Amino acid sequence: MSARILVIAEHDGKKLNPSTAKCVSCARALAGAEITVVVLAPDAAAVAAQASQLAGVARVLTVENAANLQPLAAVLAPQIVALAPPFTHLLGPSTTFGKDLMARVAGLLQAPQVSDIMAIESATRFRRPIYAGNAILTVESSGEDKVVGTVRMASFEAAATGAAAAPIEKAAVSVPLPTYTRFISVSAAKTDRPDLQTAARVISGGRALGSADGFKILYRLADRMRAAVGASRAAVDAGYAPNEMQVGQTGKIIAPELYVAVGISGAIQHLTGIKDARTIVAINKDGEAPIFEVADFGLVGDLFQIIPEIERLIS
Amino acid sequence: MKRILVGIKRVVDANVRIRVKPDGSGVVTDGVKMAINPFDEIALEEALRIKERGAAEEVIVATVGPADSQQQLRTALAMGADRALQVQADGVIEPLTVARALLKLIEREQPFLVILGKQAIDDDNGQTGQVLAALWNRPQATYASKLEISGETVRVTREVDAGLETIEVDLPAVITTDLRLNEPRYVKLPDIMKAKKKPLDTLTFAALGVEPRQQLKLVRFEPPPQRQKGIRVKDAAELVDALRKKGLL
Numbered sequence: 001m002s003a004r005i006l007v008i009a010e011h012d013g014k015k016l017n018p019s020t021a022k023c024v025s026c027a028r029a030l031a032g033a034e035i036t037v038v039v040l041a042p043d044a045a046a047v048a049a050q051a052s053q054l055a056g057v058a059r060v061l062t063v064e065n066a067a068n069l070q071p072l073a074a075v076l077a078p079q080i081v082a083l084a085p086p087f088t089h090l091l092g093p094s095t096t097f098g099k100d101l102m103a104r105v106a107g108l109l110q111a112p113q114v115s116d117i118m119a120i121e122s123a124t125r126f127r128r129p130i131y132a133g134n135a136i137l138t139v140e141s142s143g144e145d146k147v148v149g150t151v152r153m154a155s156f157e158a159a160a161t162g163a164a165a166a167p168i169e170k171a172a173v174s175v176p177l178p179t180y181t182r183f184i185s186v187s188a189a190k191t192d193r194p195d196l197q198t199a200a201r202v203i204s205g206g207r208a209l210g211s212a213d214g215f216k217i218l219y220r221l222a223d224r225m226r227a228a229v230g231a232s233r234a235a236v237d238a239g240y241a242p243n244e245m246q247v248g249q250t251g252k253i254i255a256p257e258l259y260v261a262v263g264i265s266g267a268i269q270h271l272t273g274i275k276d277a278r279t280i281v282a283i284n285k286d287g288e289a290p291i292f293e294v295a296d297f298g299l300v301g302d303l304f305q306i307i308p309e310i311e312r313l314i315s
Numbered sequence: 316m317k318r319i320l321v322g323i324k325r326v327v328d329a330n331v332r333i334r335v336k337p338d339g340s341g342v343v344t345d346g347v348k349m350a351i352n353p354f355d356e357i358a359l360e361e362a363l364r365i366k367e368r369g370a371a372e373e374v375i376v377a378t379v380g381p382a383d384s385q386q387q388l389r390t391a392l393a394m395g396a397d398r399a400l401q402v403q404a405d406g407v408i409e410p411l412t413v414a415r416a417l418l419k420l421i422e423r424e425q426p427f428l429v430i431l432g433k434q435a436i437d438d439d440n441g442q443t444g445q446v447l448a449a450l451w452n453r454p455q456a457t458y459a460s461k462l463e464i465s466g467e468t469v470r471v472t473r474e475v476d477a478g479l480e481t482i483e484v485d486l487p488a489v490i491t492t493d494l495r496l497n498e499p500r501y502v503k504l505p506d507i508m509k510a511k512k513k514p515l516d517t518l519t520f521a522a523l524g525v526e527p528r529q530q531l532k533l534v535r536f537e538p539p540p541q542r543q544k545g546i547r548v549k550d551a552a553e554l555v556d557a558l559r560k561k562g563l564l
Contacts, residue, residue, distance in 0.1 A: 074454055096475040100457045103442035107449025112530035115440045130439050134333035135342050138534040145530055180485040181454040188478030244478045258563045296545035299554050309551040314564055
């Protein structure tokens with residue numbers, strides 16, 4: 001029996017999040033899988049059109065309901081469960097959206113969830129990191145249960161876009177939706193910089209930056225390099241950078257082409273978030289810092305001199 | 316009585332360097348320091364603060380795990396929990412089984428709030444809170460960095476990829492904690508002595524009517540691929556040069 005995979009789209013009502021294209025890539029790793037993407041929104045047309053162009057997608061389902069304006073797991077999960085019967089696998093991204101939602105779906109289905117899938121070896125065999133990436137575990141499902149999964153973003157390239165558009169169908173879902181969860185607000189800093197999770201280049205700062213003001217030299221260099229800016233947990237805890245910039249085990253796990261760690265010592269939890277970066281650069285005044293153990297290029301020195309100098313050199 | 320139920324898990328201490336057993340059957344845990352999962356410690360701290368503010372009367376701490384987990388329950392009692400429940404379980408215990416056991420405890424204890432860590436730092440599954448909320452058909456507020464209880468609702472600030480999201484949920488509800496919710500207190504020696512006298516009950520799956528089920532077989536543990544150690548450059552100019560040669564600038 002070939003796999004029939006339902007991918008839950010992440011979006012903001014207008015644009016499909018790149019995390020969805022990565023979930024599609026993960027699903028495509030299973031030869032012969034039939035891939036359906038579902039878009040839950042009040043008005044799903046624009047997002048569904050984008051999803052329909054992802055290479056490998058056979059069909060896009062839309063579930064239109066005013067209650068789907070905000071991505072509340074308690075509201076979305078029963079609708080996904082209503083669609084689940086024909087599918088063998090349900091995949092979402094290992095983003096805060098997907099992690100919050102998919103485990104609730106798994107709970108409703110009483111199905112096993114494989115968190116942070118880094119490789120699909122067969123319809124029942126998956127590889128995933130545990131212990132902050134210090135061990136890789138292969139798990140196997142029975143083949144009888146549906147498998148719910150979250151897809152580790154750093155492990156998959158986004159599926160190509162521009163494919164012949166897959167058909168879009170409206171799905172009729174009528175299940176009671178709970179009203180015990182209400183969205184109030186979301187505060188996100190507006191930025192013109194690339195998205196941290198998908199940027200090709202990322203510059204991150206640690207506690208050595210000394211203040212939120214100290215981070216400004218990173219922002220300047222990042223703008224020059226068209227890079228996203230990240231931060232260590234220590235820098236976020238100290239209030240130098242907002243939480244959405246945190247890179248690491250409990251923040252974002254990223255895989256840029258170039259990662260520049262500035263004034264970051266390299267705690268194991270931080271390294272977990274950057275292991276898949278193609279090239280790692282470490283700039284730190286402590287030559288013994290663990291970050292140098294994983295860096296392709298290490299530079300020992302004062303970041304407040306080095307960063308402006310790099311900026312001058314590439315201008 | 317207004318109760319909060321806190322779930323904790325015994326895990327390998329966050330500072331231990333993890334080693335995979337050569338035969339791939341697991342990671343080395345013999346003689347390794349164990350601790351309360353750090354996110355669960357934050358969950359307990361939050362519950363204690365809510366009680367200290369007068370918004371709850373009792374904090375119950377529960378774990379589903381082996382006999383040795385009683386050490387972590389004693390630590391939790393020393394931190395200030397009023398009583399402890401251990402559901403005895405050995406071997407692989409999946410989130411669904413843990414959630415089923417916790418649901419049985421909820422039915423017995425009728426808490427108005429259940430607080431768990433957002434993930435355990437050993438298996439990194441990050442599922443139990445959401446699975447429990449689903450089975451219980453109650454709201455979930457994951458990745459909490461701030462809680463404000465008022466009457467029958469709680470307003471929760473959540474750390475999400477976009478920034479900070481605020482939701483309001485009706486009680487009872489399941490909350491899972493993120494790192495910045497609070498900083499757990501240190502345990503004082505007299506409290507450790509006092510904790511020895513606090514009630515700690517041991518239960519079994521059979522007594523609770525839970526049938527443990529393993530849905531995912533653990534096939535093989537492997538160490539992760541190691542990155543090659545790179546080179547040191549002497550100054551910014553050499554660094555920029557090297558990155559240009561690789562086409563990265």
